[in-house]
Amino acid sequence: xxxxxxxxxxxxxxxxxxxxxxxxxxxxxxxxxxxxxxxxxxxxxxxxxxxxxxxxxxxxxxxxxxxxxxxxxxxxxxxxxxxxxxxxxxxxxxxxxxxxxxxxxxxxxxxxxxxxxxxxxxxxxxxxxxxxxxxxxxxxxxxxxxxxxxxxxxxxxxxxxxxxxxxxxxxxxxxxxxxxxxxxxxxxxxxxxxxxxxxxxxxxxxxxxxxxxxxxxxxxxxxxxxxxxxxxxxxxxxxxxxxxxxxxxxxxxxxxxxxxxxxxxxxxxxxxxxxxxxxxxxxxxxxxxxxxxxxxxxxxxxxxxxxxxxxxxxxxxxxxxxxxxxxxxxxxxxxxxxxxxxxxxxxxxxxxxxxxxxxxxxxxxxxxxxxxx
Numbered sequence: 164x165x166x167x168x169x170x171x172x173x174x175x176x177x178x179x180x181x182x183x184x185x186x187x188x189x190x191x192x193x194x195x196x197x198x199x200x201x202x203x204x205x206x207x208x209x210x211x212x213x214x215x216x217x218x219x220x221x222x223x224x225x226x227x228x229x230x231x232x233x234x235x236x237x238x239x240x241x242x243x244x245x246x247x248x249x250x251x252x253x254x255x256x257x258x259x260x261x262x263x264x265x266x267x268x269x270x271x272x273x274x275x276x277x278x279x280x281x282x283x284x285x286x287x288x289x290x291x292x293x294x295x296x297x298x299x300x301x302x303x304x305x306x307x308x309x310x311x312x313x314x315x316x317x318x319x320x321x322x323x324x325x326x327x328x329x330x331x332x333x334x335x336x337x338x339x340x341x342x343x344x345x346x347x348x349x350x351x352x353x354x355x356x357x358x359x360x361x362x363x364x365x366x367x368x369x370x371x372x373x374x375x376x377x378x379x380x381x382x383x384x385x386x387x388x389x390x391x392x393x394x395x396x397x398x399x400x401x402x403x404x405x406x407x408x409x410x411x412x413x414x415x416x417x418x419x420x421x422x423x424x425x426x427x428x429x430x431x432x433x434x435x436x437x438x439x440x441x442x443x444x445x446x447x448x449x450x451x452x453x454x455x456x457x458x459x460x461x462x463x464x465x466x467x468x469x470x471x472x473x474x475x476x477x478x479x480x481x482x483x484x485x486x487x488x489x490x491x492x493x494x495x496x497x498x499x500x501x502x503x504x505x506x507x508x509x510x511x512x513x514x515x516x517x518x519x520x521x522x523x524x525x526x527x528x529x530x531x532x533x534x535x536x
Contacts, residue, residue, distance in 0.1 A: 164199075164200040164201075164202055165199065165200065165201050165202065166202045166204060166205040167201075167203075167205055167206065168205035168206065169206070170206065170287065170289070170295060170326040170327070173201075173203065173206065173289050173324060173326055174289045174293045174294070174295050175293065176201060177201070177289050177290075177291065177292075177293040177324060177529075177530075178292065178293025179293070180199065180201075180527075180529050182198060182199065182529065183196065183197060183198030183199070183528075183529050183532050184198050184199055184200075184201045184529050184530055184531070185197070185198045185199065185200045185201065185531065186201055186203070186265075186320035186324050186530060186531050187200060187201065187202045187203070187204075188202075188203055188204065188223065188224060188258075188259035188261050188262030188265065189204060189224075189226070189256040189257040189258050189259040189262055190202075190204075190254060190255075190256040191247070191248045191249050191252065191254045191255075191256045191257070191258050191262070192248045192252060192254070192262065192266065193248070193252040193253075193254055193494065194319070194505075194534065196531050196532060196533055196534055198529070198532070201324065202224075203223045203224045203259070203261055203324060203325065203326070204224040204256075204257075204259065205224055206222040206223050206224040206225075206261075206326055206327075207222050207224040207225045207226070207229075207259075208221070208222050208225060209221045209222075209225060209229075209230065209233060210222060210327065212233060214237040214239060217239070217331055217332050217333060217334075218284065218329065218330070218331060218332070219233075219234070219329070219330055219332055220285075220327065220328070220329045220330075221260050221327070221328060221330075222261075222326065222327050223259060223260065223261025223262075223324075223325040223326050223327060223328060224259050224261060225259060225260050225261075226257040226258065226259055226260075227241075227245060227247075227257070227258045227259065227260055227263060228257065228258070230260055234332055234335075235335070238334060238335050239332045239333060239334055239335055240332065240333060240334075240335045241282070241330075241332060242272060242276040242277075242282065242332070242333040243268075243269045243270065243272060243273060243276055243277065243278060243279045243281070243282055244269070244270030244271055244272040244273070244276075244427055245258065245263045245268045245269065245270060245279060246268050246269075246270050246427050246428055246429075247427075247428050248428075250428055250429075250430060250433040250434075251428060251429050251432055251433060251439060251493070251494065252493075252494055253434070260328060260330075261325040261326075261328060263279055264279055264280070264283055264286075264315070264316050264325065264328055264330075265315070265316075265317075265318065265319055265320050265325055266317065266319055267279050267280050267316045267317035270426075270427040270463075271367070271368040271369075271370055271385070271423055271426050271427055271463055271464070272367050272368060273464055274360065274366065274367065274368065274369055274464050274465055274467075275365065275366065275367040275368075276333070276367070278316075279316060280312075280313055280316030280317060282330050282331045282332075283299070283312050283313070283315075283316050283328060283329070283330055283331075284299050284312065284329040284330055284331055285297070285298065285299030285312060285328070285329035286298055286299055286311065286312050286315050286325060286327070286328055286329070287325070287326045287327040287328075288311075288315060288322075288323035288324055288325045288326055289323055289324045289326060290322070290323045290524045290525065291323070291524060291525025291526060291527055291528070291529055291530050292525075292526065292527070295326070296311065296323060298310070298311035298312055299311070299312040299329065314520070318535075319531060319534050319535055320530055320531045320534070321521055321525065321530055321531045321532075321534055321535050322520060322521065322524040322525060322530070323524055323525070323530065324530065336367075336387035336388055337388065337389050337390055338387065338388065338389065338390040338393045338414065338415055339385060339386075339387045339393065339414075339415045339419060339420075340385070340386050340387075340393040340394070340396070340397045340412065340413065340414050340415070341368070341383055341384065341385045341412075341413040341419050341422065341423075342383070342384040342385075342397060342400055342401070342404075342409040342411075342412060342413075343381055343382070343383055343409055343410055343411040343412070343413060344381070344382040344383075344407070344409050344410055345379045345380070345381055345382075345410045345411075346379040346380060347371075347380065347382045348380075349371075349449065349450050349453045349454075349460075349462075350450055351382070351407070352371045352380075352382040352462065352466075353446070353447070353449050353450055353466050354407075355369075355382055355384065355404065355407070356369045356382075356384075356446060356449075356465040356466050357446070357447070357465070357466075358403060358404070359384045359400060359403070359465075360446075360465045362399075362400065362403060364386060364396040364399055364400055365386060365387075365388070365396065366384055366385065366386055367385050367386060367387045368383060368384065368385030368423060368426070369383070369384055369385075369463075369464070369465035369466075370382075370383045370423075370426040370461075370462055370463045370464075371383065371460075371461070371462035372422075372425060372426060372431060372461060373431055373459045373460060373461060375431055381422075383422065383423075383426065384400065384409075385423065386400070393414070394414075397412060426461065426463055427463075429461050429470045431459070431461055431472075432459075432461065432470065432472045435472065436475075437472045437473055437474055437475065438472070438473050438474070438475050438477065438479075438492065438494060438495035438496070438499060439470060439471070439472055439473075439492075439493045439494040439495070440470070440471045440473060440479045440480075440490055440491065440492055440493065441468065441469070441470055441471075441490070441491045441493050442468070442469040442470075442471065442479070442483065442486075442488055442489070442490045442491075443467060443468055443488050443489045443490075443491075444466075444467060444469070444486060444487065444488035445467065445487070445488070446464065446465045446466035446467040447466070448466075448486055448487065448488065449462060449466030449467070449469060450466075451485075451486050452469050452471075452483060452486055452488075453469065455482050455483055455486075456471075456473070456479075456482060458471050458472060458473045458479075459471070459472045460472075470493075475495060475496050475499060476499065478502075478503050479492075480492075480503060480507065489507040490507050491505060491506055491507060492504070492505050492506075493505075505534070506534075506535055517535065
């Protein structure tokens with residue numbers, strides 16, 4: 164394994180490569196390809212943090228936990244609520260900020276705050292020729308030429324190896340409140356999601372956890388902000404659902420935090436046998452996905468994100484062929500990953516465009532080859 168500790172050393176390693184490179188951050192998502200392992204975990208540390216400007220610059224291998232601790236000291240946070248894959252994937256290591264942006268990892272608050280890529284201001288990366296490229300800046304308006312910042316978010320290391328990221332952070336909410344319905348079916352949950360997200364009450368989470376043992380399925384709506392505002396909005400939401408009142412109202416605290424971490428990290432599937440699929444669809448198509456099988460589902464993003472636990476050997480992508488969206492195989496036996504592919508096949512036009520981009524940024528085809536087709 165190669166573990167450079169500076170951007171210059173990273174560029175040298177890429178330029179000197181004579182074959183494929185498997186780019187890795189914290190190694191928590193279980194994504195690997197054949198080739199020499201190149202870890203960016205040695206590129207760590209916060210280079211700049213300006214709490215008053217709500218901006219932070221960090222090297223790609225900096226652990227997310229380190230950044231979150233630093234932000235908490237200034238009563239700030241990563242608003243996009245990145246997932247920790249370790250429990251779901253059965254991996255170790257530490258999630259890194261570079262890995263978060265390379266995969267565009269976004270949690271429950273995406274329905275209100277946007278995806279990880281929406282908070283990325285600037286990047287530095289090494290392309291497949293070993294050249295250091297910089298794009299973007301430290302303020303939202305600083306975008307010139309090609310928007311490589313957005314292009315790198317979600318590219319999974321196929322266009323370049325991130326060495327540094329600049330990002331926007333936001334103040335931490337003073338209070339959090341959650342409305343909980345027990346035992347709603349998927350159609351009833353969808354009605355709750357649609358009504359809550361169309362309301363003026365600034366919902367920051369809309370999710371559903373499946374039945375677990377004696378605990379029934381739970382449908383969740385979250386609001387955050389100043390305590391008086393949260394209390395008011397929760398009362399108004401209760402009035403909105405007067406014909407189907409929530410079974411519980413939670414005001415912050417460790418139990419509420421654990422509940423939303425369970426959604427964020429797909430905790431109901433931790434340590435359980437089976438393959439895990441992630442389906443992204445229009446929220447109103449949620450019930451079309453859940454109706455295709457009797458498998459277990461964790462719902463997030465108001466129905467727009469469905470995590471499914473299915474038996475090994477099942478091709479969920481084929482079962483959902485009539486539903487518009489993207490179906491990604493997150494966890495499965497190696498034979499299934501080879502047979503079905505991890506990522507949803509792209510339409511021919513997009514596939515050609517993606518291939519042309521990879522040739523432009525990685526002419527030798529050495530950066531995570533085969534990861535995205």
